[in-house]
Amino acid sequence: SLSAKVSAGRLNGKMREKTLTMDTLNPQVKAVEYAVRGPIVIKAGEIEKYLEEGGTKPFSEVIKANIGDAHAMGQQPITFLRQVVALCTFPELMDSPSFPEDAKWRARRILQGCGGHSLGSYSASPGVECIRKDIAAYIEQRDEGVPSDWENIYLTTGASDGIMTILRLLVSGKDSSRTGVMIPIPQYPLYSAAISEMDAVQVNYYLDEDNCWALDINELYRAYQAAKLHCQPKVICIINPGNPTGQVQSKKCIEEVLHFAYEENLFVMSDEVYQDNVYTPDCQFHSFKKVLYEMGPEYFNSVELASFHSTSKGYTGECGFRGGYMEVINMDPEVKAQLVKLLSVRLCPPLAGQAAMDVIVNPPQPDEHSYKQFHQEKSSVLGALADKAKLTEQILNAVPGIKCNPVQGAMYAFPRIFIPPKAVEEAKALGMQPDMFYCLRLLEETGICVVPGSGFGQKDGTYHFRMTILPSIEKLKVLLGKVRDFHISFLKEYSALE
């Protein structure tokens, strides 16, 4: 209360005011939005607490389909990955017969790359050397021989950290309002949040919902030309496979983007954290780097490209390890030195995350003991995700007023939802985005927590939500059934009002 503040803050008749208030707070922080952990998720947490404390709702549990957090949804860790990290953490386990030799061998190799052979020492700021080398070897194999230089590899604290770091180089402070960053709409809101925090200009290019969320090169040129009038676009961000949109980009489309970036001198950031999450047989992951290589040396030796990967997605889902890497090619050598300097201020990425990343790029080989179990676990996770992707699309498309593109990859469905005009009006009267209004109603009535499309961006007048496909198949069926019932009764309620 004010009076308490006054009495607490008064000394010698002088009132001490707070230094940090909403008025003095860095306005760029105020401008940041991050829907994936935004108001609807806070509300879901409150309802969870209320239920725990014995409160009643028309449902018994909150199902959080708001964030790509596989283990929280019951996915089991890959045994081999955890064995290697446990061995690195507690090397006394090297003597234990219950750990396989192939895991021990990897753990020993990682520890040999660590100061004092301990996971507790700082690594070099770009990461442990042997892990960087393993990553480069992995990329070469993935890209069928396209060369990868380990000195271009930088371990990161999750992919988010790498993306923020590269943007930090590109976005100048003083004239930051002039630096344009091209991002897809819909996008993963890390991008818009980083752009707000750094006070850059967000340049939207819209993905084509009618064409499975494909990237249309004409739209890219349109967005670029429009942006040129008020800022200098310097970088284009692509998310492939798409988050929240789930599309997998074709090779032709990637070529077009790279040609565009070449022509317009744009730095390319390709967020490829879902590279192992491709579900439909007619789609295939193509790395931006490989496509660039195939376009010839004029392209491969000139386009500045940073690509990002993570331990958090794929079949491992190790979000809590905060592991990831970026590969940066064609960066000016002097700028690279500046990048290393910037990384060094934060010292280094967490070593357990680096070790986890090493297992992902250096998995058991066919002649190794752990191969069979590793591949069973990996196939089981990816197979279940493919089933759930299909199931989600099918059930959602059977609901009148919902239209969902195929979930070709990643971990999310991003269905378009029809919201009746009366509901739109009611939302607006409440000062709320119509899809936020919809998602709050869904949460309150069913316990299902999804994120409104407005948190990712969408074409004006269209409404969506993002849901993960991570719950177990049984729970996912329940969830989708509840969404269907809710949507039907929501339509009925607001159409009746017409």
Added chain:
Amino acid sequence: SLSAKVSAGRLNGKMREKTLTMDTLNPQVKAVEYAVRGPIVIKAGEIEKYLEEGGTKPFSEVIKANIGDAHAMGQQPITFLRQVVALCTFPELMDSPSFPEDAKWRARRILQGCGGHSLGSYSASPGVECIRKDIAAYIEQRDEGVPSDWENIYLTTGASDGIMTILRLLVSGKDSSRTGVMIPIPQYPLYSAAISEMDAVQVNYYLDEDNCWALDINELYRAYQAAKLHCQPKVICIINPGNPTGQVQSKKCIEEVLHFAYEENLFVMSDEVYQDNVYTPDCQFHSFKKVLYEMGPEYFNSVELASFHSTSKGYTGECGFRGGYMEVINMDPEVKAQLVKLLSVRLCPPLAGQAAMDVIVNPPQPDEHSYKQFHQEKSSVLGALADKAKLTEQILNAVPGIKCNPVQGAMYAFPRIFIPPKAVEEAKALGMQPDMFYCLRLLEETGICVVPGSGFGQKDGTYHFRMTILPSIEKLKVLLGKVRDFHISFLKEYSALE
């Protein structure tokens, strides 16, 4: 080469220029300096490689005393901490009889606080709830009953991450050149680096070398008044125990700082990562929070204070885990919500680091199995550090032209070195700081890597270097002997030139 660049970059007769060059790079990144991993450390790495490849030098190994990286210097991890983290990483070990029950109990409790009982899920952005509660309980105990609210605790990715986050709130982008951040000189260069990156104004207050690096309140007022003429000082940073200076602040001095912050409406950031590293019997660690409490409710309920801790220092030295926390009191509730939003963009700190932090704040109790070993290991590390602190001070002070204040705490000696005028001239002719010149010579001739005082800041015309006291006692003796011999011959060489 230019011709290669031209041919690589030319297509259709058009040359593709790089987007990101030293000219277009964010100038704030260019301005960042971080001496602890700066040019001298890069040079040390080169020499190491040269020796490995069979090159010869007047020494057989490089001794890196540049960074507080205990495990890299051979310090062994605390067994109990690693047991708990290994159990969390690989819960199958819960069935292993070789892990003690008290470790299993803690690991189970941490995992119960994790989504899906897995270290692989994201935690809430401020950290795992039960760990936040353990931290609050620890702080209450440390501060002899001063209340700590677990909702004021935020886990971080090392202390650096917390410090950057709080500064980000305080330093406005647009008018950032007007936000003053008061820091001690000498300082840990994270502070100056963050200030450069955010384009704030660095406001130096000088510690009193003649008085064991004590903080002089008059100097604080002087610095503040001088800064007021060209910026708005909003925050004061204190490092206690001091880095690189090793002093432990008296209670009276802390009271003066807090009174000053109260009067001048400054946000207080107290970097207390070395709180367990106090060596001299006449010194004691006083937390800023406890002192604030004892000053009475007018102070305790109003001064905005963030204090920082870490898994990287103390007796654990777990740098690679990137664990840490901050406690933030008296922050405006709306601003706190903004802080949580900002943290959520980065998702969460690494879970292994959170678990490690939990062990530090919740160590084995006297009635528990692991108590004895834990305390033996802890005392052994802290006892050795105390011995090495004393030894370092003694040996350095016996060298003519070196004067070293007592290493009361932290992990560094920061001796003042006399550099003869002729050497100063020679350095300046090379465009180099005289202490950088000195440290490079030391490295080239002895293999010892220390960081020049100019990387931390020092009074004009004085020269220092920072060295860690972390090498084993045998290696430390060798190191100090080499420093002595080098310094004597350096003095001789340049005095002979007079």
